[in-house]
Amino acid sequence: MNSAELVTALSQKLQLSKTEVNKRMDNTVALITAELIKSNSVSFPDFGTLEVKKREERISVNPASGKRMLVPPKLVVKFKVSNTLKEKLKEIKI
Amino acid sequence: MNAKINLQDLTDLLVEKSGITKEEAALFLNEWFDAIEEALLNDQIVKIKNLGSLKLSAVSDRESIDVATGNRVLIPAHYKINFIPDNTLAQAVNEPFAFFETVELDTDPEIENTKEEEAEAEEVEREVKEELPEEWKEEKTEEIPIDEEDTIDEDWEKKLRHHAKRRKTIHKVKKGCTSSIYILILIIVAGLFIYLYLMEKDNPMFNEIPYTEQYIPDDSDPVAFQIRDSILQDSLKINPQKEEVKTRTIRAGERLTLIAESEYGHKAFWIYLYEENKAVMENPNNVPAGLIIKIPPAGKYGINKDDPESVRKARELTAKYATMWD
Numbered sequence: 001m002n003s004a005e006l007v008t009a010l011s012q013k014l015q016l017s018k019t020e021v022n023k024r025m026d027n028t029v030a031l032i033t034a035e036l037i038k039s040n041s042v043s044f045p046d047f048g049t050l051e052v053k054k055r056e057e058r059i060s061v062n063p064a065s066g067k068r069m070l071v072p073p074k075l076v077v078k079f080k081v082s083n084t085l086k087e088k089l090k091e092i093k094i
Numbered sequence: 095m096n097a098k099i100n101l102q103d104l105t106d107l108l109v110e111k112s113g114i115t116k117e118e119a120a121l122f123l124n125e126w127f128d129a130i131e132e133a134l135l136n137d138q139i140v141k142i143k144n145l146g147s148l149k150l151s152a153v154s155d156r157e158s159i160d161v162a163t164g165n166r167v168l169i170p171a172h173y174k175i176n177f178i179p180d181n182t183l184a185q186a187v188n189e190p191f192a193f194f195e196t197v198e199l200d201t202d203p204e205i206e207n208t209k210e211e212e213a214e215a216e217e218v219e220r221e222v223k224e225e226l227p228e229e230w231k232e233e234k235t236e237e238i239p240i241d242e243e244d245t246i247d248e249d250w251e252k253k254l255r256h257h258a259k260r261r262k263t264i265h266k267v268k269k270g271c272t273s274s275i276y277i278l279i280l281i282i283v284a285g286l287f288i289y290l291y292l293m294e295k296d297n298p299m300f301n302e303i304p305y306t307e308q309y310i311p312d313d314s315d316p317v318a319f320q321i322r323d324s325i326l327q328d329s330l331k332i333n334p335q336k337e338e339v340k341t342r343t344i345r346a347g348e349r350l351t352l353i354a355e356s357e358y359g360h361k362a363f364w365i366y367l368y369e370e371n372k373a374v375m376e377n378p379n380n381v382p383a384g385l386i387i388k389i390p391p392a393g394k395y396g397i398n399k400d401d402p403e404s405v406r407k408a409r410e411l412t413a414k415y416a417t418m419w420d
Contacts (some may be wrong), residue, residue, distance in 0.1 A: 001133040003143040010129050014122065024112055024122050029145045031107045035099050036187050042099045047127050048175070052187055059199065072194030075187050079148070079177030085131065089150070089173045092135065 036077055049080040134175070146179040339388045346383040357389055359399035362408040365415065366395045378415075 001009075003025075011021045032042050032050065041051035055074040062069065081089075101123060108119040130148065133140045138150040155171040185192070342353065354364035368378045371387040381387075398404045 001137045001139065002141040006129055006133060006140065006142065009133070010125060013125055013129065024108070024114070025126065025142075026144070027111045028104070028108060028123065028126065029142065031104060031111060032145065033183055033186055036183070037189065040097045040099050042104065043101070044127050045101055047131060050177070068199040070197045070199055072196060073191055075191055077146070077177070077179040077183060077187055079175065081175045085175070088135065089175070092173055
């Protein structure tokens with residue numbers, strides 16, 4: 001499901017126009033992004049947590065050329081699944 | 095920094111930003127997460143603009159061991175959630191480290207380190223080599239009786255200083271230690287061999303053979319070459335006029351075949367060694383160390399390593415004896 005489909009589904013559920021839902025969603029995403037930039041973690045109950053993690057610098061070797069590259073440290077967004085969602089995932093049969 | 099923003103905080107922020115009531119904001123966020131969850135479980139993928147995508151990926155079942163009980167446990171196949179942040183989000187978050195770039199390293203620090211270590215080890219080896227002869231010299235001077243007390247003191251001082259220095263250098267580089275020990279052993283073994291060789295040379299039995307009077311022909315002449323060979327072989331034999339039989343003491347781990355190879359050039363001839371020493375030897379497969387055996391001259395049994403017929407005869411004789419020991 002992509003963003004547009006999600007907006008459509010939400011507008012039907014909330015009895016709101018698509019533009020309104022789109023606006024609220026954009027605002028929410030902007031807020032989350034703003035918090036993540038401040039290295040704050042954003043948690044959603046029964047869903048999970050978005051948090052910022054630092055990846056340490058490392059040396060990687062190109063297997064083809066044998067060149068050694070120093071990869072700089074990096075800040076990445078990590079999603080931590082909540083236990084309740086994990087349990088739900090376990091119930092799905094593969 | 096590192097604060098936790100929960101749903102309540104997010105609702106308040108959304109109220110501030112969008113100008114909607116608190117109830118509306120709470121309802122919207124709840125429904126939003128529900129929709130995301132539902133879509134994720136149904137479609138296995140949800141894309142949210144500017145945030146990223148959540149994806150379900152299958153993990154096949156695997157066996158694990160329970161840390162507490164040590165029993166084997168089968169972890170059933172399940173799904174896990176992967177979050178791939180949107181590019182804009184990833185870049186915004188990584189802003190503090192954005193100025194870093196991946197740099198190519200042209201030098202290999204690990205290889206350099208090992209090279210340095212090797213060079214160090216070599217240096218130590220050289221040092222030890224240089225030190226050894228000095229030490230020997232000193233030991234020799236110690237053996238010579240010296241009347242004057244002063245020189246003895248000096249010697250001892252020198253020796254003590256020398257030892258202290260040596261210990262320091264060895265202590266410094268542990269790796270060089272093992273190699274220096276090997277070198278010591280090698281030098282000792284080499285010295286032993288040289289000593290034995292000189293002893294053999296001084297043996298009157300060998301000196302009796304007139305080496306200088308023998309005709310040593312050129313290698314280019316094949317006939318002469320053969321003659322020379324036979325002369326050399328004869329010279330290796332014990333002088334028959336004296337009827338002195340060459341003997342040899344068996345060393346630990348030495349076998350008849352090895353002796354035959356060194357004496358006659360072919361291990362098949364070991365059987366003649368047994369033939370000659372039957373009286374003292376019970377089982378040729380297990381020769382006790384310290385046993386003195388006679389080495390018969392090659393001519394006695396017609397031993398010639400270059401003659402296939404001679405080798406074959408030796409083997410036949412071996413086969414004849416073989417039944418006895420089995």
